Amino acid sequence: MPSLRRPPSAFHRARRAAPATALALGIALSLTFPVAADEVSRPPAAPDPLYDPKPLADDIELPLPCDGRLLLRTVYVLAKSALDDREVNLGYPFTQDEPGYKQGFVAGYRLGHVNGQFEPADLPTAWRTRLDGKLPAAGEGGLKPMLYFIGKYEITQRQYRLVMALEPWLHGAAPEPPACPAPAATDRLPMVDLSWFDALNFTALYTEWLMRKHREALPALGGGAGSAAGGASAYVRLPTETEWEYAARGAQVVDRQALEARLFPRREGNASEDGPLRDWAVYTQVAGGSGQTARLAPIGTKRPNPVGLFDVIGNAAEMVLDPFLLVRGGGRPGGGTGGFVVKGGNYLEGEQTLFTGMRREYPLFDDKGQPSRNTTTGFRIALGTLAAPRARYDELFAGWQAEGRLSNLTSELPPDADAGVKLDRIVADLQRDMPTSTIGRELGTVSEELKRSVALIAAQRRDAAANLIQSSALVAETIGNYNIRLTNLNKQLEEQKAKRNAEGVQFFTNVIADGTSAVQAALSIYLDNVNSGAAYAETLFAEQFQRVQDELGKKPVLGRSLSARATLFMKHVEQYRETRRLDRDRVLNEVLGR
Known part of the structure; x- marks a missing residue:
């Protein structure tokens, strides 16, 4: 199915007074709707x-x-x-x-x-x-x-x-x-x-x-x-x-x-x-x-x-x-x-x-x-x-070969499944049985290169987990900012109704509808992140959460709010791990502190 790129709406023109954090993210300005x-x-x-x-x-x-x-x-x-x-x-x-x-x-x-x-x-x-x-x-x-x-x-x-x-x-x-x-x-x-x-x-x-x-x-x-x-x-x-x-x-x-x-x-x-x-x-x-x-x-x-x-x-x-x-x-x-x-x-x-x-x-x-x-x-x-x-x-073989090289590179491996550990064992046996073997030396070099590659991928995975936690906190902050603006817009709508200004009522009704869609789209992004977070190993994710909290603690005002958002995100990830489902409305209410 195709997707339509929506131009900036009345809601986004009307929300100029919203905090800079939400504007910087600009989530709702570039949403794609199927x-x-x-x-x-x-x-x-x-x-x-x-x-x-x-x-x-x-x-x-x-x-x-x-x-x-x-x-x-x-x-x-x-x-x-x-x-x-x-x-x-x-x-x-x-x-x-x-x-x-x-x-x-x-x-x-x-x-x-x-x-x-x-x-x-x-x-x-x-x-x-x-x-x-x-x-x-x-x-x-x-x-x-x-x-x-x-x-x-x-x-x-x-x-x-x-x-x-x-x-x-x-x-x-x-x-x-x-x-x-x-x-x-x-x-x-x-x-x-x-x-x-x-x-x-x-x-x-x-x-x-x-x-x-x-x-x-x-x-x-x-x-x-x-x-x-x-x-x-x-x-x-x-x-x-x-x-x-x-x-x-x-x-x-x-x-x-x-x-x-x-x-x-x-x-x-x-x-x-x-x-x-x-x-x-x-x-x-x-x-x-x-x-x-x-x-x-x-x-x-x-x-x-x-x-x-x-x-x-x-x-x-x-x-x-x-x-x-x-x-x-x-x-x-x-x-x-x-x-x-x-x-x-x-x-x-x-x-x-x-x-x-x-x-x-x-x-x-x-x-x-x-x-x-x-x-x-x-x-x-x-x-x-x-x-x-x-x-x-040819295409299938190339894909299979590339996929096979990375199939065991996960965030946590038991020792008996780690290719590096297995290769170390083979190298040790060769060096014991054939101390001068060229094969043993070459395998030793391959082993070290494999370890470096695994370490690099593991580091990238740790960074990705930390970025996911922090970006999810920012999305939650954006949802909160959108909701504040929607609250103000609803007050303005009531004022227009009291004045019986049909044009004003129609304008604010459209703006609120657009803003509500933006909140729901941002919530979808947040829930997607919850799903992605549940795929990480619990120990790795908890470790990166601690690092994110430490970094956010160094930021005045905004850091305190984002830290609370990150904590809530971790709670949602844990709930999704356990039940494989989350109630969308309940998550929204918790993000908004209702």
């Missing part, structure tokens, strides 16, 4: 009742038989290459007083990693045109958008029938493709009552048809499969669980805090708060609800998530590609492989049980040995390709 799925410059296509009832301007589409269509949404990860990835939080870190806590081994917090497989150059020309201006350019830091594509809607009954009817013709049992079916009343309903194997068969048949009839409509790496460069073609498959959940949470469109929240952001227009889940999801509403019937709904009935995906929560639950793994304490997957994974919940769920990272395990086979099916479960598709086609070997 464009939501419904805030794009190119007008969307007209609604297509059968295949695309809620068109978005940057939709990607694949052809289906009988002039049908299948819509995709674009997800990207900023990465160095296909070997790189982004660490993401999956599931949810339930506390002991929450209903999901006793099933933490099923859907609790755990770490995952995600990356795209396609670069913009791999895409068909029509796709590149649709995404023109919507993707970040490769920057000086060497990062570029690595893309993957996932179905905008759940596969419908019509789409499923169109593809599965091709099987006799594709496999030589029929001389011609089947006739196109007449529209049916259930065409727009998600296809359910399928086995995991049925979903895989759909992706296989659809891929075969696309390769025969519309190969040019698919992305291709390095010239595609069969090319002299050793490229690879895209194919249709189920999304992996991590791909599904990253996209469902909002992917590149939302900030880190939103990615880790229980539910994806639900904002319309300039709304400052999330809307009711019933506007985004089909589920069984209990007492106090609208009385919605618990039944499957046509695609596009509700609103899309920030990426532009419909029904990722509720309606039909969705199968994914990888098998079910338990969640172990500490947030890592277990080693035992189970059944298949179903994501997102279904229309029979109640609101309190639904969350974006929801998952369930179902058996591949029923008690009669037949592939198991469920009347509430369907699927959406994704596009995949080879992870390591020959056309990318």
Whole structure:
């Protein structure tokens, strides 16, 4: 998705009296805001009742038989290459007083990693045109958008029938493709009552048809499969669980805090708060609800998530590609492989049980040995390709080699894992057994160089930790300064209301709205820093906090305030380490001393 650079606003012109610290930081003057799925410059296509009832301007589409269509949404990860990835939080870190806590081994917090497989150059020309201006350019830091594509809607009954009817013709049992079916009343309903194997068969048949009839409509790496460069073609498959959940949470469109929240952001227009889940999801509403019937709904009935995906929560639950793994304490997957994974919940769920990272395990086979099916479960598709086609070997090897050199250089290493310690042991053995060995002397030199390199990286890591603590204190100070200005602006707004000055009321209302957005954006930066701080070793971070406190103690007035901010930041880092979650509003209140 693209981002828009906002010019200096009325709020920033109105806040000239704010303290110099906030002005020096200038956080709100250069904030970048992603464009939501419904805030794009190119007008969307007209609604297509059968295949695309809620068109978005940057939709990607694949052809289906009988002039049908299948819509995709674009997800990207900023990465160095296909070997790189982004660490993401999956599931949810339930506390002991929450209903999901006793099933933490099923859907609790755990770490995952995600990356795209396609670069913009791999895409068909029509796709590149649709995404023109919507993707970040490769920057000086060497990062570029690595893309993957996932179905905008759940596969419908019509789409499923169109593809599965091709099987006799594709496999030589029929001389011609089947006739196109007449529209049916259930065409727009998600296809359910399928086995995991049925979903895989759909992706296989659809891929075969696309390769025969519309190969040019698919992305291709390095010239595609069969090319002299050793490229690879895209194919249709189920999304992996991590791909599904990253996209469902909002992917590149939302900030880190939103990615880790229980539910994806639900904002319309300039709304400052999330809307009711019933506007985004089909589920069984209990007492106090609208009385919605618990039944499957046509695609596009509700609103899309920030990426532009419909029904990722509720309606039909969705199968994914990888098998079910338990969640172990500490947030890592277990080693035992189970059944298949179903994501997102279904229309029979109640609101309190639904969350974006929801998952369930179902058996591949029923008690009669037949592939198991469920009347509430369907699927959406994704596009995949080879992870390591020959056309990318050189790039992948260079990345792997560079990554391997640094893989053990962490802030704290146990002695048995420290490469320097191991090399010292080898050198000592060689010098004992072969005192005059040239190899021993050369290895000794390598050992010393390795130690110097490790020491340099460790020093840089210590400096980075100290800078993170100090900059976070400055961000918190800026939030406080913004809030002081907002308090004054609210007083001026009340004065304008008392004077019945409509122009003044409108001006200060706009200024306050802009200022509130600036506070929230600065808070996002602060919370990102909390997340980064939790990745450091506790002893290293505590050591650098002590150094920062010592330095701040030498600064009059401002140092005292920043010292208190740094102390609060350390408290938030420790809380996040323990729970892997923080309440955004509570953090803001604590930063403001409420």
